Amino acid sequence: MxxxxxxxxxxxxxxxxxxxxxxxxxxxxxxxxxxxxxxxxxxxxxxxxxxxxxxxxxxxDPARDNPFLHLSMHLSISEQCSIDQPPGIRQAVELLAARRGSLHAAHHEVMECLGRMLWESQQKGRAPDGHAYLAEVRRRATAD
Structure with missing residues (x-):
């Protein structure tokens, strides 16, 4: 790898x-x-x-965006959607994009979920929890 x-x-x-x-x-x-x-x-x-x-x-500089990290997350989310991994992420992102009227805006929300999942994984010393990540993206896609 x-x-x-x-x-x-x-x-x-x-x-x-x-x-x-x-x-x-x-x-x-x-x-x-x-x-x-x-x-x-x-x-x-x-x-x-x-x-x-x-x-x-x-x-x-924690006060400013890291463009390389940000763009890497866009690529990661795009790849996740292209292979639907975790299963269901493609549909959840598509629903969120429809709800927000923009794939770009949806990606930015998904980035928050992805970042949280990775941070929690590091804090707990465990593998990333794809189920919790997907659940959070779905929650945002269906929340009123």
Missing amino acids: FTPSQADVRRFFCGAFAKGRAGQPLEPIETLAYEWMLRHPEYHAELGDLEGALRSMAEA
Whole structure:
């Protein structure tokens, strides 16, 4: 199983961004990433500066979004939906997107659920609880 480093992730996003901006052919995963990058113009300066992105790895600032983490979560949720894992996530995200009128807005809510699941997993020293994650996404998709 491939586990990219933080630098690998930044190189991937910055590289895909550069290729997309230059109109160069993109691999399918790069195309998906580039589509999410286009929805986040606030990240374009950082995505356009690989050297700065690599330097900033040591400068974690909890007061600001990490564009690479944010975009990685978009990709993770997209992949979860494409393979429907955990089973039912595709339908739950589609329902939430319909309810919010935007897949992008739905992804941002799902990110909160995904982040909570991962944080709780780390705190408890256990595997991530996919059932609790799915239940939270479903709750948001059906709540009044």
